[in-house]
Amino acid sequence: xxxxxxxxxxxxxxxxxxxxxxxxxxxxxxxxxxxxxxxxxxxxxxxxxxxxxxxxxxxxxxxxxxxxxxxxxxxxxxxxxxxxxxxxxxxxxxxxxxxxxxxxxxxxxxxxxxxxxxxxxxxxxxxxxxxxxxxxxxxxxxxxxxxxxxxxxxxxxxxxxxxxxxxxxxxxxxxxxxxxxxxxxxxxxxxxxxxxxxxxxxxxxxxxxxxxxxxxxxxxxx
Amino acid sequence: xxxxxxxxxxxxxxxxxxxxxxxxxxxxxxxxxxxxxxxxxxxxxxxxxxxxxxxxxxxxxxxxxxxxxxxxxxxxxxxxxxxxxxxxxxxxxxxxxxxxxxxxxxxxxxxxxxxxxxxxxxxxxxxx
Numbered sequence: 001x002x003x004x005x006x007x008x009x010x011x012x013x014x015x016x017x018x019x020x021x022x023x024x025x026x027x028x029x030x031x032x033x034x035x036x037x038x039x040x041x042x043x044x045x046x047x048x049x050x051x052x053x054x055x056x057x058x059x060x061x062x063x064x065x066x067x068x069x070x071x072x073x074x075x076x077x078x079x080x081x082x083x084x085x086x087x088x089x090x091x092x093x094x095x096x097x098x099x100x101x102x103x104x105x106x107x108x109x110x111x112x113x114x115x116x117x118x119x120x121x122x123x124x125x126x127x128x129x130x131x132x133x134x135x136x137x138x139x140x141x142x143x144x145x146x147x148x149x150x151x152x153x154x155x156x157x158x159x160x161x162x163x164x165x166x167x168x169x170x171x172x173x174x175x176x177x178x179x180x181x182x183x184x185x186x187x188x189x190x191x192x193x194x195x196x197x198x199x200x201x202x203x204x205x206x207x208x209x210x211x212x213x214x215x216x217x218x219x220x221x222x
Numbered sequence: 223x224x225x226x227x228x229x230x231x232x233x234x235x236x237x238x239x240x241x242x243x244x245x246x247x248x249x250x251x252x253x254x255x256x257x258x259x260x261x262x263x264x265x266x267x268x269x270x271x272x273x274x275x276x277x278x279x280x281x282x283x284x285x286x287x288x289x290x291x292x293x294x295x296x297x298x299x300x301x302x303x304x305x306x307x308x309x310x311x312x313x314x315x316x317x318x319x320x321x322x323x324x325x326x327x328x329x330x331x332x333x334x335x336x337x338x339x340x341x342x343x344x345x346x347x348x349x350x
Binding site: 007008010011012014015016018019022023025026073074077140141 | 261264268271272296300303304307308311312315316319325326346349350
């Protein structure tokens, strides 16, 4: 065999070894962890009243509503980048109250998550539950939304996990899912996260989708 | 000519991998043209290889390829080819994972996979 083909074979052989090693490591790390993750305790909404899923002063002149799917990774980013600013500047100051609509279009785990979130809402802990969920969020439809995961999230959010899981199969949870779908359809919300704002008793209007910059939000909320 | 072309492609790949690495460590979702594809891939269990972000591995891979392209001898060509073929193989595996398991497409990852494919082809030509 001449030197060029020999060299090509050697190169291919070395490459194959490297690729096989990479795939072996990647595949072994690609399984869903058996144990639920440790979820950091929710702190963003500490001290803010929540009633019927409405966060903040019920008489606040502005009502901001966020449409989410709990499996949506951009919603988790928005929760970390946009919500703290909103909470600090509008909710804690009494200018706005926050509402949430949990949609479930990404997959069956979205529905399960939304139902348990409704169970957390019944305990006045919807927003901390959602914050804790995002902190431990996995890949879309990766199968991590187990009861064990929900228990970890509930614990971090100060939610009674047993009651929340039981409520997930109840009528209230179903009504919350139906309300979210109906509102989204009415406002033509077709991606998450989407934010709407209502001034006083006025009709809600979509102000944008995705991770919104504070400047854009401030302009929409004037 | 193939060496210059390889350098150009490797620089494009370096830019893509660099952006994804910055997005990874900043905790941002990459700007993505296809729904939530990039964020889904970035948050998946396949985004790390033995604890090292795949984006960072790509960055190091492209840097190594560029380094190997500094020379034009037989050994340098062989090193470039090993790196490019390995990158191509791993990119193909990760693309298969995106489509088959994650059901999400990260347009930046596809761009990087195309760069690796081009580099593998150019390396084969340089070896011949």
